[in-house]
Structure formats: C-alpha cells, structure tokens
Amino acid sequence: DRIAKSVPKVAVEALNKTAFEVRDALKGHMRQAFDRPTPFTLNSLFVIKADERTMRAIVHLKDERATSGGIPANTYLAPQIEGGGRRHKRFEKALIAAGWMKSSQYAIPGRGVKLNQYGNVSQGLYTQVLSALRASPDPLQNETANSKARRKRRGGYRIFPVQRNGSYIGVGRAKANSNQVEMLFFFGRQPVYKARRFNFYGVAA
Numbered sequence: 001d002r003i004a005k006s007v008p009k010v011a012v013e014a015l016n017k018t019a020f021e022v023r024d025a026l027k028g029h030m031r032q033a034f035d036r037p038t039p040f041t042l043n044s045l046f047v048i049k050a051d052e053r054t055m056r057a058i059v060h061l062k063d064e065r066a067t068s069g070g071i072p073a074n075t076y077l078a079p080q081i082e083g084g085g086r087r088h089k090r091f092e093k094a095l096i097a098a099g100w101m102k103s104s105q106y107a108i109p110g111r112g113v114k115l116n117q118y119g120n121v122s123q124g125l126y127t128q129v130l131s132a133l134r135a136s137p138d139p140l141q142n143e144t145a146n147s148k149a150r151r152k153r154r155g156g157y158r159i160f161p162v163q164r165n166g167s168y169i170g171v172g173r174a175k176a177n178s179n180q181v182e183m184l185f186f187f188g189r190q191p192v193y194k195a196r197r198f199n200f201y202g203v204a205a
Contacts (some may be wrong), residue, residue: 008052015050019057022204023047029203036118044073083195091126098135100161100168101187110183132159
C-alpha cells in the first residue's frame with residue numbers, strides 16, 4: 001500500500017526530470033541548427049511541470065502570453081519546425097502599410113547592412129529606415145523636413161526608396177552629396193524554410 005501511494009510522486013518526478021532534459025537537449029540542438037542564435041531564442045523554451053493531478057509535463061515555446069514586445073518565439077520558429085514561408089516582420093508590415101513594398105514582398109538585407117553579433121539586422125537600422133521613409137507606426141519617430149535638411153547640411157547619410165522601371169525594388173543609402181548608392185534592403189520573394197531545420201519533435205522523442 002505504501003509503495004502504491006508513492007507511485008504518483010515518483011511518476012511526477014520522472015516526468016519533470018524528462019521535460020527539463022528535453023528542454024536542455026533542444027537548447028543544444030538550437031546552437032547546431034541556427035547560426036548564432038540569440039539569447040532570446042535560446043531562452044524561449046520553458047517547461048510546464050507535471051503534478052499528481054495532471055500527470056503531464058509540457059515543453060513549450062514562448063507565445064504572446066509569455067513575450068513582452070517583439071515577435072513571440074512560437075511564431076518565428078514555427079517555419080523552422082514545420083517548414084514553409086516565414087511571416088512578415090513588423091518592419092515589413094510598416095513598409096507595406098506605407099506603400100513602399102507589396103504585400104507579397106519581403107525585405108532582404110543588402111551589402112550595406114552591418115549585421116549584429118547574432119547575424120541579425122539591428123533594431124536601430126529598422127527604426128532609421130522607417131523614420132526616413134516616414135513609415136513608422138509611431139508618427140513621432142518619422143523624420144521631418146527640418147531634420148532631413150539639417151542632416152544634409154551636416155553631410156550625413158540619406159535613406160530613400162530605390163526604383164527600377166517604375167517599381168520600388170528596395171531601400172538605399174547614400175551620403176548627402178553623393179550619388180553612390182549602397183543597398184540596405186532588397187524587396188524580394190518570401191523566404192521559405194526546409195522542414196525540420198529545428199527538429200523539435202525528433203530531438204524531444
């Protein structure tokens with residue numbers, strides 16, 4: 001009878017130990033599957049522990065309820081698990097809303113973009129581009145005519161949409177008094193990911 005009573009407690013401990021081992025194994029797999037994953041991505045895995053009532057431990061990716069700002073991990077990692085195209089980022093949605101980019105297009109970083117230590121575009125550059133194109137969801141962040149003229153007098157960079165054959169093909173940058181353009185972003189097709197790049201279920205199993 002004493003052994004029978006101890007079974008649920010032992011089972012709960014086993015479930016929780018397994019769940020945390022799965023979480024740690026998935027975190028290790030992330031480092032192999034992705035190029036320089038950010039701490040945000042590595043810490044997006046969490047465990048809902050089992051108890052004697054549920055008898056179930058769950059390894060989750062953080063969603064909207066567990067994410068304060070930014071894109072939740074379960075949204076941007078889903079194509080890496082199941083395959084398929086990625087969703088538009090907030091930056092891209094803002095460009096589409098402002099009419100610079102078609103809804104079928106995606107912003108691909110060009111050679112003029114210096115990526116951060118994790119291989120990503122910095123939030124600062126996204127903000128600069130949206131401000132210069134007056135496409136920021138926050139109108140207070142959009143560049144005014146006065147600030148644009150002030151930057152030109154100081155010899156700073158100007159950021160502008162690039163056209164070809166009457167269509168916008170991307171966003172460029174040039175020094176105030178120069179015609180030499182470096183491309184920050186090209187507008188292209190949706191990036192499509194191969195299924196199981198992040199082998200969530202295989203590693204867990």
